[in-house]
Amino acid sequence: MSESAVAEIALQPGHPRHFLKLETQTAMLFLLPSFLGFMIFMALPIAASLALSFTNWQLISTPSFVGLQNYIKLFTVDPALYTILRNTLFFAVEYLAVNIIVSLTLAVWISSLKRGKAIFRVIFFLPTFTPTIAASVVWLLIFTPDGLADSVIRSLGLGLPNFLLSSSWAMQAVVLVTLWANVGYNVVMFNAALDLVPKHYLEAAMIDGAGPWRRFWRIRLPLISPTVFFATVMTAITSLQVFDEIFAMTRGGPGSATATLGFAIYQKGFTNFQMGYASALAWVMFVMIMALTILQFHMQRKWVHYDD
């Protein structure tokens, strides 16, 4: 067929030219609601928050452009920023480490059980169903001065101060409550991954005389490392955004001991009505999360084993 003949066929009425295959069009049609949802509820607010971070919008007044003033103030004037960054990183690192260790330990323990695996999975997963704010209020009453935690500490003779009144210990209370509320998610995920480790690898190792610790370290952990990596990235991201527990239990106190980025964004935006400044803080949080996630993806090459 000559080139002119092709052109003639394409231009004939009744034979519209399809730029996309029918199945591609169908796929796009099905993806459209999700795409629109993403654009309206994610992309647009993200773009709006970036734009607002260059304004002095006080929520009930018209915003005016202030350039980089919010960012300059954030890093040069605000006496609280570095405390907030330190608290956020401290919480994220401690919570991430404790969460991964505890959830992995519990998952290994559950997978070693002959009976009752399902019931223990449910027990540890149950708190993730509980609204965090409600759970945090209950924990607040437990940790409140002269509350249950104080009675236990006194009766055991541990000599610890009240957690919520101590600048050194308040964050530990937040870590503990966050761990209680969320550890079940990783437990279930690790448990599922452990159950998928081929049994013959472990049996071969046993025949070769490898003990439980060696089998875990040399076989099970490398084989579930992609799951551990996923859990680490997701847990790091959520821990950098911690808010509910702090809002309900400490309001950033005592002093500024538990003031984190998530709480500071709320406080600046909805208590102080400095929405432009809060947006700038949100972008600082975004950069932090992005940097740490890139670092984790970079580091994974050294310890994550994919079964390619």
Added chain:
Amino acid sequence: MKVLKKTLLLAAISGSLFATAASAEQINLTWQMWTGSDADTKGWQHLADMVNAKYPDIKVTLTTTGWVDYWTRLPVLAASGQLADIVSMQSLRMPNFYSLLEPLNDRIAADKFDVGAFTPSIIGGMSVDKQLYGLPYDVGPWVIYYNQDALQAAGIHLPKPGWTLAEFTDAAKKLTKDGKYGFGITPQNYSVLASAWGDRYVNDAGELDLTNRSAIAAAERVIGFAAKDKVAPLVPSSADAGTVIQGRFYSGNVAMYIDGPWSIIGMKDKVKFKVGSTTLPRADGELTAVTAGSGFGIARTSKNKDAAWKAIQVLTSPEALQYLAEQGRALPARTASQSSWYKVAAKDITNGGEALDYSLAHSVPYAITNNWAAVENLFNQYFPPAFGGSADAKQTMESIQSLAQQ
């Protein structure tokens, strides 16, 4: 017969035409209000119906939210252009939100509305720069509530309005024994007590001034109740230390605490002891009690401001406040209606009426800054460590002052 039929038909047609015209003139107003319970909501709905009863062409639709959510939603609704026609406002929040409301002075002058019928301190509380932005429905000075049984068991004479700080501290010390405390204090009590003692934490220009000698001296006294005298339990820097202390008072664990008249109704059902009330303790001079209260303003964005003005006059009318008083909902902002409230709400509280009368007679405007919500947040964060003895008054006030100005 034919004539009668025609007449009836004509009457029906003209009636329906009039009805159509009347419904076309119907004005629908929205009213946003906070609420604490179903009974509370019912009370507000009754007030909305009172507007409709007086002005059949005005219908008020009530929307309610919880107290805490109300103040988070309000700026969001304003920013998204969804404010109701009638906006409920608390005096302590007025400096933050008055720009959302219609100034009322011109309407008051035009209608010769009698502002003098209200307690002056709450008119001050609903005003900014001498411009009134809302008509108040309630007013309340902070007072001390005490466990009368505990005081009598400790051999303490029931305190009279106008008692001194020395008498108060002495009573609190005597009441602190067997794991129970004489006094329950919260970080937010600082400004109320400092005002009562005549100490100043806001300067003449209306700016926060927590580091002057007077403000620090007041902080030393407040912190001293917990840190030095140990007559008050420690509180965490949590969402609502006030609720924690109130709960400890209800359970008999704390013998005295600071609250407003708005808490009386809930209190009577929750305690198993006789409750008494007296004024805040005064320092060397006269007591200077601050008050708070709430009212209703007209949204600047409202398209029915004239109707909203009529409606808020009904919502704060003597009849409406009488109804609220009889329900025990609030100490009416109208002075003439206050005796009804004493008879109903304060009748079981020893010296309840006297404490309120004395406080109202000694009331002064509550000095607050335009970022008061942020300042109170910082009080919540920074006072608890000081109560625990790990920071002194000067450090505490310097930290709050520095952070409040960011």
